[in-house]
Amino acid sequence: MEQMKFISASQVKNVLTFELLIPQMEKALAKFSDKKVVQPVRSVIPVKEYGGFFGLMPSLCSEDNVLATKLVSFYPNNKDVPTHNAVIAMFNASNGVPEVIVDGEVITAMRTAAVSAVATKFLSNKNPKVLALLGSGVQARSHYQALSTLYKFEEIRIWGRTKTNVELLASELNGIACQTAEDAVKEADVIVTVTSSTIPILKKEWVKPGAHINAVGACRPDWQEIDPELMRLVSLFVDSRDAALTESGDVILSKADIEAEVGEVILGKNGGRKTATDVTLFKSLGLAIEDALSAKLVCDLLSSSYSS
């Protein structure tokens, strides 16, 4: 057997851009909702001693000849190493031989934000001007970059649990560090929740009519980021219905009705936002096919850069 290749985080960073990734994630969401992907809801085992979790995310998309699995850990209490770590193992779909291991840290950071950018493109009102970020970690930075690929925001408002991190991020993004989550979101057209909170941090009363929310944290059935009353008010879109009903505390505990998968909106099977004053919310949990198609894109970009 040929020696298996390894693609490092810095190699991923060198070739992957949001301009390339956002359209790829649009295709991933559409293929998923068009049932072109074989993918079980991820299995997750808690690592109770350390407050961590370990997830297995396999997927097959025969039309792209992609057979892969992401292995991802999330340890929200980590201090000196990243809280999310991953590898993506790519197998040859025609004979089952493993071919490439791709570092999954940068892919997880970028593909999650690229997916939120796609959801925002299909669900938000046109020309959003004020962006609010609740959280100041890896995904907050990545979401700013992905959304700024599509929109020119006039104001970036940031709130988080740790004041110094919020101030640092605000100075990096030329944004406004807010004292409270309410201050950050009350004028916002697009709101992104990217925290490791397990209890609601975004309240219904603060959100202006017409806003769009990307709710990205709270990936356990007993964790929440969003006030249940807000969940019941919004038009709710998800990446996967099955995953939302299995993994999302925000969906399960609020008993909010799911309007559609974002992939169904992309495919034209659902009309998305109904009125300019609706509040739309995309509940993101992360799909294995997003990782598989991102890793394929990285492999294709690297092989074209070697051959040119």
Ligand SMILES: NC(=O)C1=CN([C@@H]2O[C@H](COP(=O)(O)OP(=O)(O)OC[C@H]3O[C@@H](n4cnc5c(N)ncnc54)[C@H](O)[C@@H]3O)[C@@H](O)[C@H]2O)C=CC1
């Ligand atoms: N939907 C998806 O596909 C993905 C979701 N995620 C989720 O997104 C969230 C953010 O991830 P990262 O930015 O990579 O993590 P990170 O560790 O870099 O940042 C986490 C942020 O949450 C804040 N935080 C932690 N506990 C909090 C609390 N109780 N209240 C308020 N803020 C709190 C931290 O101060 C920090 O700003 C996590 O919940 C993570 O699991 C991450 C990757 C993919």
Ligand SMILES: O=C([O-])C1=[NH+]CCC1
């Ligand atoms: O899709 C993903 O990689 C994750 N979703 C929540 C934590 C990690």
